[in-house]
Amino acid sequence: MKKLLPDAKRVKFIGRTFMTGGVLWSALSGTGIEFIFEGKKLFVTLMADGIVGSDIESPDYARYAVYVDNRRVLDGMLDEKTKTIEILNLPSAVKAKVKILKISECAMSTMGISLIEINSKATLTPTPAKARRIEFIGDSITCGYGVDDENELHNFKTSTEDCTGAYAYKTAAALKADYSLVSVSGYGIISGYTGTGEEKIPEQTVPQYYKKLGFSYQKFGDTTAPQDIMWDFSRFVPDAVVINLGTNDDSYCLDHEDRQREYSDEYKKFLSVVREENPYAHIFCTVGIMGERIFKALKTAVDEYKKETGDKNITTFCFTEQDSKNDGYAADYHPTRKTHDKAALALTDLVREAMGWKD
Numbered sequence: 001m002k003k004l005l006p007d008a009k010r011v012k013f014i015g016r017t018f019m020t021g022g023v024l025w026s027a028l029s030g031t032g033i034e035f036i037f038e039g040k041k042l043f044v045t046l047m048a049d050g051i052v053g054s055d056i057e058s059p060d061y062a063r064y065a066v067y068v069d070n071r072r073v074l075d076g077m078l079d080e081k082t083k084t085i086e087i088l089n090l091p092s093a094v095k096a097k098v099k100i101l102k103i104s105e106c107a108m109s110t111m112g113i114s115l116i117e118i119n120s121k122a123t124l125t126p127t128p129a130k131a132r133r134i135e136f137i138g139d140s141i142t143c144g145y146g147v148d149d150e151n152e153l154h155n156f157k158t159s160t161e162d163c164t165g166a167y168a169y170k171t172a173a174a175l176k177a178d179y180s181l182v183s184v185s186g187y188g189i190i191s192g193y194t195g196t197g198e199e200k201i202p203e204q205t206v207p208q209y210y211k212k213l214g215f216s217y218q219k220f221g222d223t224t225a226p227q228d229i230m231w232d233f234s235r236f237v238p239d240a241v242v243i244n245l246g247t248n249d250d251s252y253c254l255d256h257e258d259r260q261r262e263y264s265d266e267y268k269k270f271l272s273v274v275r276e277e278n279p280y281a282h283i284f285c286t287v288g289i290m291g292e293r294i295f296k297a298l299k300t301a302v303d304e305y306k307k308e309t310g311d312k313n314i315t316t317f318c319f320t321e322q323d324s325k326n327d328g329y330a331a332d333y334h335p336t337r338k339t340h341d342k343a344a345l346a347l348t349d350l351v352r353e354a355m356g357w358k359d
Contacts, residue, residue, distance in 0.1 A: 064078060103144070138242075140334060141289050180238070
């Protein structure tokens with residue numbers, strides 16, 4: 001058996017990943033690798049971070065999924081420090097597209113890919129880049145919070161979170177685009193989710209981590225946190241950027257005009273950062289799946305920003321709020337897969353028309 005590193009010569013990187021010490025680390029939702037395998041035997045070794053063996057009472061291990069020719073063949077929790085998974089073990093050689101994804105979010109846990117083992121005559125080659133690229137910046141909705149637990153009274157678990165069941169991943173697939181997800185549950189523009197609306201939680205905001213590899217309470221190899229690593233924006237240059245932030249801010253802003261004004265002002269500042277790093281991308285500013293109230297303040301921000309800068313390459317969009325009567329709720333009143341399907345259809349149509357993408 002040959003032992004190979006998951007480097008750019010052999011695999012295509014998906015999302016914001018980081019190679020250190022021969023291990024390719026993933027933190028953010030939907031990050032991982034994809035490649036064309038030709039051979040009989042394929043084994044991959046995954047590595048966990050410090051959450052394994054910690055004294056956390058109910059640890060939220062990283063959840064991963066493996067696809068062979070677009071069919072999910074493995075779905076597991078990385079609950080061991082090192083885990084070698086068998087993907088293919090066949091009597092004769094095949095040619096297959098293989099994808100390995102971290103499908104839970106960044107905050108609770110990260111995942112490393114350390115070795116790819118193949119039979120001596122087998123080969124690995126990166127899948128080609130797609131013609132379109134799209135980045136999503138969001139919160140728990142983008143992460144696919146609770147999509148595998150359709151009980152609104154249940155709480156967060158990485159074991160029931162799956163970004164591939166959420167609108168962003170589905171939209172990228174429908175548009176035949178490579179994607180990058182930059183999302184953290186409970187985070188916003190000026191505040192994280194408050195529960196009561198009484199106190200702002202300014203430490204739980206996405207903009208502070210946008211220029212970083214991500215955010216996690218854990219560390220890659222127990223030495224370096226994603227937020228300690230600056231992201232190289234030249235590694236992924238999107239044609240379109242979708243921002244879906246405001247749901248958690250709404251829990252703080254409520255109907256307070258001064259708080260909504262603060263949200264609008266900070267949204268404009270974040271827009272300028274996103275534009276600086278993505279000068280040619282069409283930016284879509286969205287919200288609404290879990291509530292439409294904050295959309296007015298979002299639109300105010302975008303309208304003012306466009307007037308102040310002359311930047312017309314921006315579109316606002318309010319999703320239809322989730323329909324619990326017909327589509328139900330997932331954990332903590334989050335959108336179900338059915339709701340995500342509807343949101344993805346609407347966003348796909350919007351992006352396709354704005355970008356002139358015909359198919």
